[in-house]
Amino acid sequence: MTTGFRQRWVGWRNGIISNPAFQSWASRFALTRPVSRIRAKRLFDIIAGFTYSQTLYACVESGIISRLEQGAARSAELGSLARLDSQATRRLLRAAAALGLIESVGDDLWMLGEQGVALVGNPGAIAMIRHHHLLYADLADPLSLLRGERTEPGALAGYWPYALGDGSEGEDQAAVSPYSQLMSASQPMVADQVVHAWRFDRYKRMLDVGGGSGAFIAAVAKVAPALDFGLFDLPAVTAIGARLLGEQGVRVNAHPGDFRNDAIPIGYDLITLIRILHDHDDALAQALLVKVRAALAPGATLLIAEPMAGTSGAEAMADAYFGFYLLAMGSGRARTPQEIGAMLTKAGFASWRERPTGLPIVTRVISATA
Numbered sequence: 071m072t073t074g075f076r077q078r079w080v081g082w083r084n085g086i087i088s089n090p091a092f093q094s095w096a097s098r099f100a101l102t103r104p105v106s107r108i109r110a111k112r113l114f115d116i117i118a119g120f121t122y123s124q125t126l127y128a129c130v131e132s133g134i135i136s137r138l139e140q141g142a143a144r145s146a147e148l149g150s151l152a153r154l155d156s157q158a159t160r161r162l163l164r165a166a167a168a169l170g171l172i173e174s175v176g177d178d179l180w181m182l183g184e185q186g187v188a189l190v191g192n193p194g195a196i197a198m199i200r201h202h203h204l205l206y207a208d209l210a211d212p213l214s215l216l217r218g219e220r221t222e223p224g225a226l227a228g229y230w231p232y233a234l235g236d237g238s239e240g241e242d243q244a245a246v247s248p249y250s251q252l253m254s255a256s257q258p259m260v261a262d263q264v265v266h267a268w269r270f271d272r273y274k275r276m277l278d279v280g281g282g283s284g285a286f287i288a289a290v291a292k293v294a295p296a297l298d299f300g301l302f303d304l305p306a307v308t309a310i311g312a313r314l315l316g317e318q319g320v321r322v323n324a325h326p327g328d329f330r331n332d333a334i335p336i337g338y339d340l341i342t343l344i345r346i347l348h349d350h351d352d353a354l355a356q357a358l359l360v361k362v363r364a365a366l367a368p369g370a371t372l373l374i375a376e377p378m379a380g381t382s383g384a385e386a387m388a389d390a391y392f393g394f395y396l397l398a399m400g401s402g403r404a405r406t407p408q409e410i411g412a413m414l415t416k417a418g419f420a421s422w423r424e425r426p427t428g429l430p431i432v433t434r435v436i437s438a439t440a
């Protein structure tokens with residue numbers, strides 16, 4: 071569609087939709103009524119979204135969701151768990167039921183609803199929900215955030231100290247532990263997508279750069295146990311990862327380092343960057359790809375996995391969620407596969423390709439040949 075035609079079409083459509091007489095007619099006419107209702111609901115969901123998120127947060131933080139994972143419970147028990155009087159309990163439970171988080175099964179008895187049950191066995195989603203209060207605090211004045219008026223680093227920048235760090239955070243166990251736990255909890259859903267998108271057993275040695283607490287290496291070790299693994303991350307994180315992998319019986323070569331200043335270790339025929347590039351601004355992300363290319367022999371492979379922009383059906387995830395999340399954090403952006411591909415070519419990779427994953431909203435995968 072040409073720009074001129076598109077502009078005329080959108081102008082015409084918006085003129086119709088915003089006309090009160092049309093809205094009134096469309097909400098009554100049988101053929102247009104369903105569309106009117108869906109549109110009205112979508113708009114209301116955007117308007118009200120924060121209250122929905124906070125209802126979910128209250129249910130998770132109070133222990134209501136984990137209690138209902140064990141089976142049905144009565145209002146009084148859930149209320150006392152959340153330390154709420156009966157009126158407040160009723161308000162919270164009705165809100166949660168309206169969102170499908172919980173469901174009344176009669177006689178003041180509650181079970182998890184269709185949305186709530188999706189959280190069972192999903193510690194990654196629970197961990198995300200629990201740390202979002204930091205994001206929402208930073209988003210209290212979104213225009214000020216966008217204008218860069220903040221004089222002090224925000225709450226999320228404190229949670230992800232490497233985003234605005236000077237390197238000293240890499241030695242600090244207390245600073246890296248909370249985000250390492252969040253990454254570890256959410257890694258299984260990512261790893262599940264990646265191990266089904268790529269054959270790992272064709273390689274001899276795999277280095278996971280920014281490999282965190284080793285959860286991705288642990289997942290790959292299950293499908294390719296003969297691989298020799300290396301873990302490169304900030305020193306305090308590498309220490310956590312080496313210990314946790316050791317406890318699971320996975321042998322790993324630990325490479326403590328900082329990819330802002332240090333070279334990437336050589337001798338690996340597969341390097342992985344899992345949820346790394348989107349954390350960093352273009353200059354650092356490009357420099358990292360150059361370093362990775364320098365560490366790989368011609369023909370060796372780089373595998374990149376992360377949520378990407380331009381994902382059909384998940385545009386809001388990259389552009390609205392990550393767009394604001396990474397701004398609040400202090401660095402990075404979600405990129406399209408084409409943008410990453412262009413950076414790979416610029417870094418000297420011979421070729422790159424996207425590999426399909428089952429749930430692109432969780433992660434997309436790009437392979438590149440050095």
Ligand SMILES: C[S@@+](CC[C@H](N)C(=O)[O-])C[C@H]1O[C@@H](n2cnc3c(N)ncnc32)[C@H](O)[C@@H]1O
Binds near residue numbers: 327
């Ligand atoms: C978003 S986490 C992803 C962790 C892991 N790959 C995963 O998907 O669960 C980013 C990781 O990159 C590491 N990292 C960030 N900046 C780094 C740097 N300059 N040098 C080395 N590692 C770094 C962090 O410590 C963290 O473990």
